[in-house]
Amino acid sequence: MTKIGIFGANGRMGLALIEAVQQSQHCQLGGAFVRASSPHLAQPIANLQPQAPAGSTFSAEQQLGDELDVLIDFTLPEGMLGHLKQAVANKTPMVIGTTGLNTEQMQALEDASRSVPIVFARNFSVGVTLMLDLVQTAAAKLADEMDIEIFEAHHRNKVDAPSGTALAIGEAIAEAKGWDHEQVARYDRTQVHEAKSQQEIGYSVLRAGDIVGEHTAYFATMGERLELTHKATSRLTFASGAVRAAQWLKDKPNGLYSMQDVLGLKK
Ligand SMILES: NC(=O)C1=CN([C@@H]2O[C@H](COP(=O)(O)OP(=O)(O)OC[C@H]3O[C@@H](n4cnc5c(N)ncnc54)[C@H](OP(=O)(O)O)[C@@H]3O)[C@@H](O)[C@H]2O)C=CC1
Ligand SMILES: O=C(O)C1=N[C@H](C(=O)O)C[C@H](O)C1
Numbered sequence: 001m002t003k004i005g006i007f008g009a010n011g012r013m014g015l016a017l018i019e020a021v022q023q024s025q026h027c028q029l030g031g032a033f034v035r036a037s038s039p040h041l042a043q044p045i046a047n048l049q050p051q052a053p054a055g056s057t058f059s060a061e062q063q064l065g066d067e068l069d070v071l072i073d074f075t076l077p078e079g080m081l082g083h084l085k086q087a088v089a090n091k092t093p094m095v096i097g098t099t100g101l102n103t104e105q106m107q108a109l110e111d112a113s114r115s116v117p118i119v120f121a122r123n124f125s126v127g128v129t130l131m132l133d134l135v136q137t138a139a140a141k142l143a144d145e146m147d148i149e150i151f152e153a154h155h156r157n158k159v160d161a162p163s164g165t166a167l168a169i170g171e172a173i174a175e176a177k178g179w180d181h182e183q184v185a186r187y188d189r190t191q192v193h194e195a196k197s198q199q200e201i202g203y204s205v206l207r208a209g210d211i212v213g214e215h216t217a218y219f220a221t222m223g224e225r226l227e228l229t230h231k232a233t234s235r236l237t238f239a240s241g242a243v244r245a246a247q248w249l250k251d252k253p254n255g256l257y258s259m260q261d262v263l264g265l266k267k
């Protein structure tokens with residue numbers, strides 16, 4: 001049995017992760033952690049997640065010990081960095097799905113992976129993991145005059161944009177093309193009074209209602225357009241992927257792993 005601790009356990013993903021752990025035959029919930037200031041501290045988890053183990057309550061993240069096999073973090077970048085320090089101090093492997101990391105925060109994650117094994121993915125679904133491979137094939141094989149654009153849509157509460165997944169798709173395409181992603185990424189065209197360059201990856205973003213997560217990569221030229229689209233309809237998809245990653249990570253050596261490693265899709 002893999003004993004799993006979940007940070008941000010009262011969040012949208014935290015609650016889906018509790019359900020995914022309960023559904024797994026190989027994992028058990030070792031701790032559902034919230035901030036010390038949280039109104040949910042010491043309250044029954046079942047108040048928010050009916051699938052929670054009977055009698056279980058939310059714990060303060062500071063109370064984390066070294067008895068857990070794997071920690072999972074889907075919070076915000078600042079919170080994730082604190083949780084990462086706790087994982088390193090306790091020598092506990094960590095699965096991280098938090099998006100919106102800047103360069104320094106990503107560097108801190110990479111540094112920590114020299115002390116503990118980490119799986120980091122900006123999307124834990126099987127479909128998007130495969131899509132990262134498919135867009136690289138399209139980018140490498142289609143003619144250079146194909147225009148490349150990425151569209152993403154999410155629920156109204158999402159705070160980072162473009163989504164981590166959209167950026168991962170763009171970075172995968174740039175890598176296949178031999179481009180420097182930051183040089184070719186176009187996040188805003190409102191001040192650009194010129195035609196689209198062929199070495200450009202344009203991003204567009206929609207925030208509305210309860211959309212779980214949709215991503216399309218467009219490869220377009222005169223007279224035709226290829227669209228590769230992924231639509232997630234349940235957060236349990238991401239949560240189940242993260243729990244699968246946690247189980248896979250338990251006995252791995254220190255290092256930074258991706259969902260492609262977990263699924264055996266690494267080229
Ligand atoms: N990789 C993937 O497959 C996916 C990634 N995500 C990413 O997961 C993250 C969380 O998304 P979601 O669950 O929708 O967000 P929510 O806002 O619903 O939950 C965020 C959780 O993080 C906690 N938190 C925020 N800041 C801190 C902090 N400084 N210290 C400790 N805890 C903190 C919140 O606690 P409190 O309530 O007290 O503020 C809350 O429990 C986002 O980055 C999102 O992009 C989401 C889905 C899939
Ligand atoms: O915040 C979300 O909800 C999601 N975030 C991830 C991202 O930024 O790509 C993954 C998923 O699309 C849902």
